[in-house]
Amino acid sequence: MKQSLEIPRAVLCGALLLTLAACTTSPDVEPASGTNDVPHGIVLIVGDGMGAAHFTLARMLRGDEFRIGRLPHVGLVATGSADSRVTDSAAAATAYATGFKTNRGYLGLDPSGVSHPTVAEVAEARGLATGLVSTAKFGDATPAAFAAHVTNRRDTLVIAGQMLASGVDVLASTGLEWFGTDGAPTLQQLASDGGYVPVQTAAELQSVGAGPVLAVFPSGELDSESPELALHALASWALERLSGDPDGFFLLVEHEGTDTASHNNNLAALETSLRSLDEAVGIVMDFARQRGDILVIVVGDHETGGLQIGGTWSEPANSWGSDYHTGAAVPIFAAGPGAAAFDGFRENTAVGNTLLSLVRRMGQPASSR
Numbered sequence: 001m002k003q004s005l006e007i008p009r010a011v012l013c014g015a016l017l018l019t020l021a022a023c024t025t026s027p028d029v030e031p032a033s034g035t036n037d038v039p040h041g042i043v044l045i046v047g048d049g050m051g052a053a054h055f056t057l058a059r060m061l062r063g064d065e066f067r068i069g070r071l072p073h074v075g076l077v078a079t080g081s082a083d084s085r086v087t088d089s090a091a092a093a094t095a096y097a098t099g100f101k102t103n104r105g106y107l108g109l110d111p112s113g114v115s116h117p118t119v120a121e122v123a124e125a126r127g128l129a130t131g132l133v134s135t136a137k138f139g140d141a142t143p144a145a146f147a148a149h150v151t152n153r154r155d156t157l158v159i160a161g162q163m164l165a166s167g168v169d170v171l172a173s174t175g176l177e178w179f180g181t182d183g184a185p186t187l188q189q190l191a192s193d194g195g196y197v198p199v200q201t202a203a204e205l206q207s208v209g210a211g212p213v214l215a216v217f218p219s220g221e222l223d224s225e226s227p228e229l230a231l232h233a234l235a236s237w238a239l240e241r242l243s244g245d246p247d248g249f250f251l252l253v254e255h256e257g258t259d260t261a262s263h264n265n266n267l268a269a270l271e272t273s274l275r276s277l278d279e280a281v282g283i284v285m286d287f288a289r290q291r292g293d294i295l296v297i298v299v300g301d302h303e304t305g306g307l308q309i310g311g312t313w314s315e316p317a318n319s320w321g322s323d324y325h326t327g328a329a330v331p332i333f334a335a336g337p338g339a340a341a342f343d344g345f346r347e348n349t350a351v352g353n354t355l356l357s358l359v360r361r362m363g364q365p366a367s368s369r
């Protein structure tokens with residue numbers, strides 16, 4: 001292994017203190033890591049609709065508290081779908097989940113309709129603990145792309161059946177108000193049909209016993225986190241539950257509010273969701289740092305709103321160029337074992353293929369268990 005010649009931060013700051021009396025505000029950067037390391041667990045954090053300007057705004061809002069900026073590996077991801085330069089969340093998440101570009105609206109299928117195993121399904125098959133956690137409503141595209149295979153992302157009942165048959169250990173989202181209305185099953189019905197324990201409050205989540213969990217909370221405004229439970233608290237609970245599996249784990253954490261606020265060109269709502277996403281990243285990174293064997297990735301799936309950072313510090317004049325998605329590339333940040341594989345400017349399929357190759361080296365095949 002190559003020896004680092006870097007001067008330890010403490011020594012450097014000690015010397016600089018003589019002249020600058022500073023350094024205390026400089027945020028920590030997580031240690032860099034190699035390409036070929038295999039993690040014990042993977043946490044993929046998706047800020048839906050987050051392009052470079054969204055991450056820039058989050059950094060301005062959070063200042064020294066900005067946690068995403070401490071992840072040492074940074075790259076760019078081209079987001080186009082198979083049928084368009086401007087993708088949707090279904091095709092975008094399918095690329096991350098399966099390594100295939102597909103048509104807008106498709107989940108877990110390639111453009112000809114052929115189903116491909118997702119990162120979560122491969123992880124399940126190798127005995128890993130798995131979880132899909134989001135502020136989006138139950139069955140929404142990003143988590144669904146990891147556990148469903150349909151040509152219509154709006155087919156919520158079919159998607160629900162497939163997600164509960166996937167074997168994923170933790171399914172958590174919002175959208176509780178949908179259940180039991182308009183021909184939709186109740187949460188209890190859906191959970192018991194799939195062999196899951198239903199959960200709909202923070203208290204129930206904290207006391208839930210063993211077995212697969214289907215947690216659905218009341219929706220937050222514009223897909224922000226549920227008033228019942230902050231995203232960082234949900235992510236923390238999922239990490240505790242999944243990381244104990246000796247075979248390892250895969251966890252998706254999605255913030256949907258960043259996309260919905262951008263569709264609405266609503267800066268105040270966007271700022272609320274950017275803060276809650278970054279707080280969730282902070283909780284995950286605190287957990288990952290203590291263990292040292294968890295790969296954490298933070299990425300957008302596409303840009304939404306054509307957000308522009310304008311004006312001055314005293315007079316910010318941020319503005320929007322669109323109320324839909326754009327074709328701009330999105331940043332990706334990574335820390336932990338295997339993180340260096342996400343450096344560079346790549347297609348979104350490369351993210352999916354890298355995740356698949358990692359989970360195929362984690363856990364063990366069913367035949368040897």
Ligand SMILES: [Zn+2]
Pocket residue numbers: 049089259260263304325
């Ligand atoms: Zn969107």
